[in-house]
Amino acid sequence: MSFHEELKQWSRQVDDALNDYLPPADAYPATIHEAMRYSVFAGGKRLRPILVLAAAKAVGGSTDKVMPVACALELIHTYSLVHDDLPAMDNDDFRRGRPTSHKVYGEAMAILTGDALLTIAFELIARCGEQCPAEAVNRVTLEIAQAAGSRGLIGGQVVDLLSENKQIEAPVLEYIHRHKTGALFRAAVRAGAILGGATAVQLEALTTYAEQMGLAFQIKDDLLDIEGDETKIGKPVGSDVKNKKVTYPSLYGLEKAREMAAAAAREATEALKIFGAEAEFLRSMMHFIINRDH
Amino acid sequence: MSFHEELKQWSRQVDDALNDYLPPADAYPATIHEAMRYSVFAGGKRLRPILVLAAAKAVGGSTDKVMPVACALELIHTYSLVHDDLPAMDNDDFRRGRPTSHKVYGEAMAILTGDALLTIAFELIARCGEQCPAEAVNRVTLEIAQAAGSRGLIGGQVVDLLSENKQIEAPVLEYIHRHKTGALFRAAVRAGAILGGATAVQLEALTTYAEQMGLAFQIKDDLLDIEGDETKIGKPVGSDVKNKKVTYPSLYGLEKAREMAAAAAREATEALKIFGAEAEFLRSMMHFIINRDH
Numbered sequence: 001m002s003f004h005e006e007l008k009q010w011s012r013q014v015d016d017a018l019n020d021y022l023p024p025a026d027a028y029p030a031t032i033h034e035a036m037r038y039s040v041f042a043g044g045k046r047l048r049p050i051l052v053l054a055a056a057k058a059v060g061g062s063t064d065k066v067m068p069v070a071c072a073l074e075l076i077h078t079y080s081l082v083h084d085d086l087p088a089m090d091n092d093d094f095r096r097g098r099p100t101s102h103k104v105y106g107e108a109m110a111i112l113t114g115d116a117l118l119t120i121a122f123e124l125i126a127r128c129g130e131q132c133p134a135e136a137v138n139r140v141t142l143e144i145a146q147a148a149g150s151r152g153l154i155g156g157q158v159v160d161l162l163s164e165n166k167q168i169e170a171p172v173l174e175y176i177h178r179h180k181t182g183a184l185f186r187a188a189v190r191a192g193a194i195l196g197g198a199t200a201v202q203l204e205a206l207t208t209y210a211e212q213m214g215l216a217f218q219i220k221d222d223l224l225d226i227e228g229d230e231t232k233i234g235k236p237v238g239s240d241v242k243n244k245k246v247t248y249p250s251l252y253g254l255e256k257a258r259e260m261a262a263a264a265a266r267e268a269t270e271a272l273k274i275f276g277a278e279a280e281f282l283r284s285m286m287h288f289i290i291n292r293d294h
Numbered sequence: 295m296s297f298h299e300e301l302k303q304w305s306r307q308v309d310d311a312l313n314d315y316l317p318p319a320d321a322y323p324a325t326i327h328e329a330m331r332y333s334v335f336a337g338g339k340r341l342r343p344i345l346v347l348a349a350a351k352a353v354g355g356s357t358d359k360v361m362p363v364a365c366a367l368e369l370i371h372t373y374s375l376v377h378d379d380l381p382a383m384d385n386d387d388f389r390r391g392r393p394t395s396h397k398v399y400g401e402a403m404a405i406l407t408g409d410a411l412l413t414i415a416f417e418l419i420a421r422c423g424e425q426c427p428a429e430a431v432n433r434v435t436l437e438i439a440q441a442a443g444s445r446g447l448i449g450g451q452v453v454d455l456l457s458e459n460k461q462i463e464a465p466v467l468e469y470i471h472r473h474k475t476g477a478l479f480r481a482a483v484r485a486g487a488i489l490g491g492a493t494a495v496q497l498e499a500l501t502t503y504a505e506q507m508g509l510a511f512q513i514k515d516d517l518l519d520i521e522g523d524e525t526k527i528g529k530p531v532g533s534d535v536k537n538k539k540v541t542y543p544s545l546y547g548l549e550k551a552r553e554m555a556a557a558a559a560r561e562a563t564e565a566l567k568i569f570g571a572e573a574e575f576l577r578s579m580m581h582f583i584i585n586r587d588h
Contacts, residue, residue: 123440126439129432134432154406
């Protein structure tokens with residue numbers, strides 16, 4: 001199977017699993033279950049869950065068994081988007097070309113929808129205990145909670161918020177990205193590896209991969225905002241400049257930012273050298289992320 | 295030790311543990327860690343964590359070992375208050391006589407603070423795995439996530455929100471309370487019992503206790519809004535009537551509501567008959583809840 005076929009297949013499997021795991025849209029109280037589904041099935045790339053599956057596969061683990069945790073990562077990502085879009089936060093009316101949750105369901109329901117997505121994520125992680133060793137599930141719960149918490153994802157969001165309209169320095173920009181985006185990528189890869197039975201050496205290699213890949217992903221995101229095709233990225237090109245957002249290109253220049261993304265991608269790939277064909281998907285994934293056009 | 299001495303001692307132990315478990319107020323990014331502490335140390339009664347400890351004790355378990363889960367329940371309760379108070383939700387400027395989180399830190403930070411409190415709760419539950427059997431910790435993670443989720447606490451909040459300014463019927467009122475308040479009480483007692491090593495019979499008895507106690511607690515809350523002393527309950531007496539909120543007294547009348555609370559308290563106590571002195575605290579707790587004046 002080619003990388004793109006496998007990517008598509010996993011993405012479909014994740015969608016099916018999310019559909020199974022989420023309460024039906026008509027489960028009482030229906031409004032929130034509809035709202036949860038509205039945001040979860042909004043056309044995401046499912047990168048985080050696919051990283052969980054791919055990491056489990058790289059260490060010889062079962063992708064089926066880690067599926068609840070894979071979906072949990074996507075739900076945490078989705079909750080963070082729903083809350084980020086709120087009027088009190090980024091105040092975005094559209095995401096991926098569709099009205100955001102609070103535009104459709106109102107602000108109160110959007111807050112509760114985010115809360116519910118975050119909560120069900122931990123329910124799914126715990127459910128993994130039915131098929132994975134309980135100790136490993138506990139460890140993964142801990143790591144994901146830390147990655148999503150006030151010294152992870154939320155911490156990045158806080159610093160981002162406090163940096164609005166300010167000229168920030170490189171260490172702050174790095175903090176924001178390492179936490180807002182990087183922490184969940186890292187947790188996804190590590191969760192798949194831990195549940196898949198990784199050795200310490202494998203886990204370390206995959207952690208380096210995830211960290212460098214997260215960095216490359218973020219710089220690429222910044223680059224797409226300048227060089228991308230509006231119809232593909234789903235938001236106006238140049239919105240970072242318009243919003244006076246500090247980005248890698250604004251801080252380092254376009255040329256240097258491109259170099260930094262390429263260097264991170266190289267380091268990510270380099271970290272995988274202890275693996276054979278079982279990590280081919282992760283190698284292609286890095287290639288895909290650095291070359292994507294949206 | 296008298297019940298009140300023990301209650302005070304446990305409440306102090308919970309406060310100390312929360313202080314230990316929460317990131318220091320100056321941990322980067324400081325704003326959110328300050329905000330988390332501001333709401334957690336706002337003078338709550340610590341009922342939920344104390345129920346975890348008391349249930350563990352009733353089945354002969356260690357109260358020390360369940361402390362992280364006890365604190366997790368308080369953090370989930372606190373997050374739900376922070377989000378409930380938001381302008382888009384109940385729009386409350388004061389809670390327990392102090393300005394609410396969004397009045398002090400702004401709306402965006404209050405949303406993130408609630409998110410962070412919910413997230414760290416699951417971190418603490420997972421940490422319990424260091425001292426409790428991993429399978430039990432997994433089960434407790436699952437139950438608490440369900441109790442806090444869209445078919446638990448959040449579900450109750452959703453129905454409450456959708457019922458605003460509507461004349462609701464008894465089953466809807468019951469749904470709201472069983473989920474908004476009852477679910478966490480039930481999860482607290484069950485978590486303490488499960489981690490403390492309860493038998494199936496003990497767990498069932500304690501579940502009945504928790505359910506009836508939660509009902510009595512809620513009816514008592516409604517009664518206090520009518521009969522209470524403003525300086526003690528920390529909000530204006532009669533605010534439910536003013537806000538046209540449907541309550542047990544408004545639906546059943548004062549007399550009948552009082553009877554219902556007493557009956558629930560009796561059933562809660564009755565459920566404890568299989569226990570001896572080790573459940574004395576839970577018995578006194580029921581008595582305390584039904585006779586409290588704030």
